[in-house]
Amino acid sequence: MSILIDEGSKFIIQGITGREAVTMAKELIDYGSKLVGGVTPGKKGREVHGVPVEDTVKAFTDNQKIDGSIIVVPPAFTTDAVMEALDAGIKLIVVVTERIPRKQVAQFVEFAQQQNARIIGPNCLGIISPGKSKMGGIGGSAEATKRAFVPGNIGIMSRSGGMTVEIANSLSSSGLGVSTAISIGGDVIIGSSYAELMPLFDQDNDTKGIAIYSEPGGRAEILLAEYVKKSNRKLPIVAFMAGKFMDAMPGMRFGHAGTIVEGKADTTEEKIIRMQEAGITVVERIEEIPMKLKELIS
Helix, strand or coil: CCCCCCCCCEEECCCCCCCHHHHHHHHHHHHHEEEEEEEEECCCCEEEEEEECCCCCCCCCCCCCCEEEEEEECHHHHHHHHHHHHHHHCCCCECCCCCCCCCHHHHHHHHHCCCCEEEECCEEEEEEEECCEEEEECCCHHHHHHCCCCEEEEEEECCCCCHHHHHHHHHHHHHHCCCEEEEEECCCCCCCCCHHHHHHHCCCCCCEEEEECCCCCCCCHHHHHHHHHCCCCCCCCCECCCCCCHHCCCCCEECCCCCCCCCCCCCCHHHHHHHCCCCCCEEEHHHHHHHHHHHHCC
């Protein structure tokens, strides 16, 4: 099993004729993902690596079931693209675009909730269920993706796209492998947090443990700790917290737009305390994650 996507998932790319999206389309097709087409207004009739381009999302959804859409358009047009996909009935949207104004992100995330749809991102690399499918640029080329993401039984959630791959590499090298990995996004407001995704992993029989990459700023880790305390979940969770130096530098950014420490609950120290109180194991180095997960699973 996997969560969110599998080998039968069909999706499109909105903004498919852009340079980044053209490269992404080839990587997805080479990996075996079911990319059935793309949307760029005014470019209907073209093809990108053999898949058709249409002017609208509904040109696809009127004729077949589309499970998801990848949004790769400039920030000024992202909200319209997300709203179009939601209006067309698409239930899973991966927003790759970064630097989208917070107010607009809040608007389309709220609309997605009203539509019973899920957004991953913005400012993310997407989702992968190794050996089945991937949505977004996660892993890069098909060859590199297959090396880093070996099918296994550990779920990954990470605020950093690059560290998603790094953790997958360590899990794959250790023999544990990956069930599903999700780059949740590094912005202040995102569509799906750790706590919102955990129930999906809890229900997946093939996921035996969770690896998490965390950063300073925001309340995602606090919400995860609260979820773990309240739920009857049994999956072991091992987390790595980056940017501990920021506790001595209030207001400083660390890499992503969302890593701004605005209060005590945003600090790495407080997050680590809360997670440990909830039974989440926090390690000092990323390479310790596989070893600790093996201990906890056994």
